[in-house]
Amino acid sequence: MSYLLPLPVLLPMLGAAISIVGSRSATLQRVIGVVVLAAVAALAGVLLVATDRQGPIVTELGGWPAPVGIALVADRLSALLLLVSTLVTLAVLVYAIDQRITDLGRATASTTFHPMYLMLCAGVSLAYLTGDLFTLFVAFELMLTASYVLITRRTGANRIRAGMTYVTVSLLSSLLFLTAVAMVYAATGTVNLADLAGRVGELPPGLQTVLGMMLLVVFGIKAAIVPMHFWLPDSYPNAPGPVAALFAGLLTKVSFYALLRTQTLLFPREEPWTLMLVLSVATMLVGVLGALAQNDLNRLLSFLLVSHIGFLLYGLAVFDAAGVSGAALYAAHHITVLATLFLVSGLITRRSGTVALDRMGGLLRTSPGLAILFAIPALTLAGVPPTAGFVAKLALLQAGAGSGPAEQAVAGVVVLASLLTLYALVRVWVRVFWGEPQAPVPDVDPADEVLVGTARTSVPMYAATAGLIVVSLAIAAFAGPLAGMTERAGVDLLDREPYRVAVLGEAP
Amino acid sequence: MTINLVMAATVGVLYGTGFTLLLSRSLMRVLIGVVVLGHGTNLLLQLAGGPPGRAPILGAVAPEEFTDALPQALALTAIVITFALTTFLLALGYRSFVLVGHDEVQDDVEDRRISRQKTPSAGLDDGDGDGDGEATP
Structure with missing residues (x-):
């Protein structure tokens, strides 16, 4: 089984290479992209079943044993998130391909899009699977460098500023990450996560706090935790529709996964984590209140994205098996629903020609299908029963209810933030879908990547979005088995022993 | 672990300069800030291996005299990555200058x-x- 482990990283890389060489043929690029991602999704499914049956799977790269060489590790948490992420990347790729065919015809290819897209997927897979702190840094760089190209590709004057902010902030957090890696190595003499799990505990408490806080700040910037979130609502809305959907679905959640992995493995706690609880409340409230102030659909969704990162943090703050398991379930739900909402927003702007909510209206009459595609993920994000959002929030609230008084009080904030999310999305519904139909606003920048206001859409674009909704509904439908699995994942994460034994052998 | 004071001070100065430049409004300064900060980080990574020793060749040198080669490998990787990203940022800064016409964060x-x-x-x-x-x- 362990020979399958490098494939989710290698296949997209190979696909990217072929995609560059064969950039003259648009069809080749498209087929390679879809086939590779479908294969990775299948592999992730196999890994998920295998890890759930037999525990963590480990591959030692180059045959070097674990503390010296680089280990790839798949456990329940990483396999689950890998599967959900790959399904999202596949659907977004289908959407992006079809958008280009609809706009520019079948023959035109983009030289950079497909290779970069696949490299980003390789980086995401590596980040989920690596068992090594430095390789985690490399994975983040792989993912972020590809994202820099995707967000700044063919920009006009109005979009370059957002790209610049995004690149600079991400670079800064990457350099801080590298600093943290250097300090961890200087203190312990290893960068293997399983090995670190034993050695960090032997350090003086002050040094442990410094290392823990540095990693928190690093992943906090990347995961857009308030007050380190300011770059996100600034940059994502300016990316083309499918790219924004990809970023919104994946990047912040990969960072949250890294935060969850490092904090549970390296810095175990007996008590709930008060600082994380405070950050979680701030993130939930600032995000959702920011969303209420927006008139720009994509910015509104970006603020909601930030707000719902706070829900993930709440699970981590409770810091018991139930909380961590709730956070894992919520992450799976969050990846799908945010990507769906950004894709729907892309479809809406293709009709309306603008992202300004006050210049839209009456879409319920002109395109009722779109209304259904918006309504389901919107209700899911708000957590209305019986959607996946409800299931995931219930898991979090149950974890909070079984914890201390402060956690129980914050459970009230979770409910409040959910209600405010619903309010923000209902406002979008009223402005976009009700009222008199408005004429499409002409495209402000016809030369750039995205053509809007043309009302040209095709069946596969709707189908890709609907496919993601089906994934989200599947999370709700199979909530029982999934919750059982995330519970086992949560127990394993806090126990730490299965992971260490799998990587280091019987040593610890 | 012994700490080389000169190197530690150098890393501190590089970080300080880097962060100060990052806070300025001109894109060119921000860019140089990233470069300087990158140098500081790579130097710190290099220092994480402890005091210098002899080349780690089995048989030729006694194992206790080895220098720690792992941080050097890590630093090499990190240097390549920061170098590539600096080039990208430079290209992006130039494009921003061409499109917007001035060199300032808007x-x-x-x-x-x-x-x-x-x-x-x-x-x-x-x-x-x-x-x-x-x-x-």
Whole structure:
């Protein structure tokens, strides 16, 4: 089984290479992209079943044993998130391909899009699977460098500023990450996560706090935790529709996964984590209140994205098996629903020609299908029963209810933030879908990547979005088995022993 | 582990200079800030291996005299990555200069619009509007 482990990283890389060489043929690029991602999704499914049956799977790269060489590790948490992420990347790729065919015809290819897209997927897979702190840094760089190209590709004057902010902030957090890696190595003499799990505990408490806080700040910037979130609502809305959907679905959640992995493995706690609880409340409230102030659909969704990162943090703050398991379930739900909402927003702007909510209206009459595609993920994000959002929030609230008084009080904030999310999305519904139909606003920048206001859409674009909704509904439908699995994942994460034994052998 | 004071001070100066430059409004300074900060980080990574020793060749050198080769490998990887990203940032900065016509970080249009709003509901966006305004360098 362990020979399958490098494939989710290698296949997209190979696909990217072929995609560059064969950039003259648009069809080749498209087929390679879809086939590779479908294969990775299948592999992730196999890994998920295998890890759930037999525990963590480990591959030692180059045959070097674990503390010296680089280990790839798949456990329940990483396999689950890998599967959900790959399904999202596949659907977004289908959407992006079809958008280009609809706009520019079948023959035109983009030289950079497909290779970069696949490299980003390789980086995401590596980040989920690596068992090594430095390789985690490399994975983040792989993912972020590809994202820099995707967000700044063919920009006009109005979009370059957002790209610049995004690149600079991400670079800064990457350099801080590298600093943290250097300090961890200087203190312990290893960068293997399983090995670190034993050695960090032997350090003086002050040094442990410094290392823990540095990693928190690093992943906090990347995961857009308030007050380190300011770059996100600034940059994502300016990316083309499918790219924004990809970023919104994946990047912040990969960072949250890294935060969850490092904090549970390296810095175990007996008590709930008060600082994380405070950050979680701030993130939930600032995000959702920011969303209420927006008139720009994509910015509104970006603020909601930030707000719902706070829900993930709440699970981590409770810091018991139930909380961590709730956070894992919520992450799976969050990846799908945010990507769906950004894709729907892309479809809406293709009709309306603008992202300004006050210049839209009456879409319920002109395109009722779109209304259904918006309504389901919107209700899911708000957590209305019986959607996946409800299931995931219930898991979090149950974890909070079984914890201390402060956690129980914050459970009230979770409910409040959910209600405010619903309010923000209902406002979008009223402005976009009700009222008199408005004429499409002409495209402000016809030369750039995205053509809007043309009302040209095709069946596969709707189908890709609907496919993601089906994934989200599947999370709700199979909530029982999934919750059982995330519970086992949560127990394993806090126990730490299965992971260490799998990587280091019987040593610890 | 012994610490080389000169090197530690150098890393400190590089970090300080890097962060100061990052806070400025000109894109070129921000870019140089990233470069300087990158150098500081790579040097720190290099220092994480402890005091220098002899080349780690089995048989030729006694194992206790080995220098720690792992941080050097890590630093090499990190140098390649920071180098590539610096080039990308340089290209992006140039493109921004060509498109916008000046070398300055611009304000977010949306932030300005929100901060101008004097409607009673503007009280709601407190956290976001302020956070954004201050955060954009």
